Amino acid sequence: MEQLPVLRRNVKPEDMPALYKRAFERELERVVLAQFQEPGRGDDHHALNRHYARYFTLLATEPHLLDGGLDSFQEFRSRA
16 A cells, blocks of 8 residues: 655645545545455445445535534535
8 A cells, every 4th residue: 555645734725636636545445455355245335335435525525524523424414
């Protein structure tokens, strides 16, 4: 797996697309490897993949949902 660079205190707005892409690719790799290890749970994997895709799509356009707050969680759930 790719080694991430040391975190900086001042991340510039123009750095965010590359950071987001790298984080997404790492998470995708983690999920694919986990699912590969349990091939008999295809229905569960399909449902989880749908939720991940929805979540990451929302985060790409509405990063405030990343704050981890209860209000953000409820907003995310209401969009089902």
